[in-house]
Amino acid sequence: MLGSVNPLRRRSVLQGGVLGVASLGLLNSRAIPANQAKRERRGGKAGPGKRLAVVGAGAAGIASAYFCDSAWSVDLFESRDKIGGHADTLNVTEGDERYAVDIGAEFFHPDTHPLYWSFLAEIGARSDDPEESLVIEGPASLTVFDGGTGEARFGSEHVLEDIPGALRFLTFTGEARKMTEPDAPWETTMGGWLDGLDIDDGYKRDVLTPWLSSLTCGDVELVRTQSARAHLSSFAKTFPRSIFEPVHTYNSTVGLEGYLRMLLDACENTTVLTRAAVESLEEQSGTWHVRTASGRRHGPYDAVVVTAPPPVSKEFFGDVPDLGHIAEHLGAHEYHPSRLVIHRDPHYMPADKDYWAVQNAAVGGGHCETSIWVGAYYGTSDPATKPGIFKSWAAHRADDPGELLAERRFSHPLSTPRSLAAARDMMAFQGERNLYFAGSFTTITDLQETALYSGLRVAESLNPQGPQLTSFKKRLADEDLLGVSYDIV
Template sequence: MRIGIVGGGMAGLVTAWLIDGTHEAVVFEARERIGGNARSVSVHLGGEPVWFDLGTQEISEEEYPLNSRLMRFHGFRKRDLVEVPGSRTVLREDGEDPLLVGPHGPNAGWTRSEVLGEHWERLAAFLRHAWRWDEEELDWEIPLVDMMDSLEVPEGEPRDLLCALPAALFGCDLREAGRLSARAATAPFLGGDDRERAPATENLRGGLESLAWALATDLRLAEIRPGTGIIGVRARGSGYELVDTAGEVTEVDAVVLAVPPPVAAGIVAALDDSSELRRTLGAFPYREVSYALHRDPSYMPEKLEHWSTNNVTIGQGWSESTTWYGAVHGMDVFKSQVTRRTVRPRRVLARETFEQLIPTPEVFRAQARLSEFQGCGGLYFAGHYTAGIDSQETTVESASRVARMLAPRSPRVTALLDTEEEPADVR
């Protein structure tokens, strides 16, 4: 079959790679550059190129087994990963002293002074409750504010503190954070109550975008068309016609929409009986989040001893994060959210803006409804929004589910999903 894949981000590329050799795929990417939210930039510092991720960056060999296996298929090894301690500082925009400075771990590499007072104790206790929610499989549709009410968290600064972390992570304001799914809002921070050391994730030394390029390079039959967006899909016989931004029409047997739901909703508008599908796709809210990579410590605590890998600033109704790469690369480079801040960084190296999914309870209801449309009439959906919470692992999982439906006998699908052995060369 000929498969049209709309979107050259990670979900689209993984789908194309998995079915490559079994079906012919055509990947359409509206931008001139593939990779989607995997956006890496190289900066020459000290005479050497160093890679930084402006978009998706956190992975975990242990917690993301499918992504780890995919990376090993493409030659990435443990030496290509760098461990990133998830230490955390929370401060107010107009305050001199941080509200809390959590543990980093042994041998941090610089003198740190932890601030583990009442704010730390409140956050740690809340995360212990969140761990139980996860163990007991709390309904994903229960909002965070309901759980704070049940635990009698006081209004004001205590609630601001608990909402600040998910608000910064998902790019929403503090009030919106209270309306997030409680499990989705807290899942990324589980394990953050340890007084001895912060939980760690990993970054890919060459940037996560290098995985996207490895996938694209390894395609044999598939064609990638960068700078070619799809504006509509029309039914034609047993297949579809894809209409691109240049007015060209491509005939395919099936379509994989690996683009954000608002974009997908516009593409399927011309299909008969698509109103319910469009309503479902319209139930996924997104917010625009801007990032800057910079050299000046604009948003860091005044004292180096209070610096952490992750630094969250609480403003008037909002919170935004700054990632300090000193603990990883040994140099003062920072990645900051700059959507709401009033002061801009001065020594900017790169900027990027992304659309971030806001995981409200309605999102999880919409995921269940969307699953009913999956594969109907040869129309498929792949991406971080289709199941679970937004991560590199759920993106790979979604693409794998679609690939199995399209090409259950593909050697790559079998090798990635059905074996526990070390990856062999299936290229």
């Protein structure tokens, strides 16, 4: 059991409560208690005297609030009209069914997300009972194809049709796993590492490098500048060890945003402020104030946790004396503009439907972007019965799908050696003047796993005896996971 938390079931998560209303944009610049019912049961008793401001209601911010909630009165600031950050979920109806489609992050696996996997069981989201579990297992198939002709270059489910290509990919996966070991250097770039692999150069050029770029920036040359270890850490441990071994990954039946709502529903002392974009932080007599775009000054706070991404948060410190080094480190992080679209028609899929996979990477013009076939997780083995719902990266595509359901533009972090060095150097000041940082820019890569880890690290300083943290760390100890670290050292 998770401290005093009662695991939520599917119905309560989908209903969403007051936070569900906020996520629909029906509340305008309002402060919303994360769990009004618990506050009412408290009978008007005041919350903790210590006040904590958390900037950013994404996965790292909500994890920080959740683990600190028992000892702090938390104000959670969010610039958008809904929680989630990159854990942003859209409900798509097809026929009589409704599917949760994550506009940002989605997949996870116990080999690459061990803390997150354990945490989902801790909060009641993952269960051995399929009727209760909010986790779904599905295939992790891949097709790399020519975006102009639609012709496949590699298909993970067609190894017998291309044994040489399958063996080359298997060699790559073995070397990729080695590159994620603790003694692998952060400074080795993807380009330098790929060039040193004993694999056919044409295969590296036509299949491996484009596909690797599709996982972050979509730019075939830009991906070569990223840290090989950081980039590969997000997926390499899920690779098969034989060409015939099936690969599986996991997703959420309620979307990753649904999991975050579960955390907020468990909080008693957290207030979510939506449409409250932070403009600056102000320090006065050892306490902090938060100024939002409306001009309102919130506080005082005894501590602040910043989880907003560096392009935004570096601007918070313009008027704070002696914190120029923080702004400098935040400014060193590198990002790339990205665009995601959710659509119904298979506009970006391979020409041969037999080659449709979960991940379909289209190569062309120095770019490679992926289309995720969401429907591959549902229905029978017959592709005709699966939902026609797709999520595609589309920053470099020539045109858009016809049935566009949603789109999102954002800056995707680049795990370059420069970005990693900036994170390492900035984290040396963690906790200085009661200022803390959490999020992907504080660890090795951009995952739900590292967002959770960063929130845990903050709570170890701010609420080390908290019941939620204590309970979860006991579970981690039982599963031999306490030694898992994503610090850049």
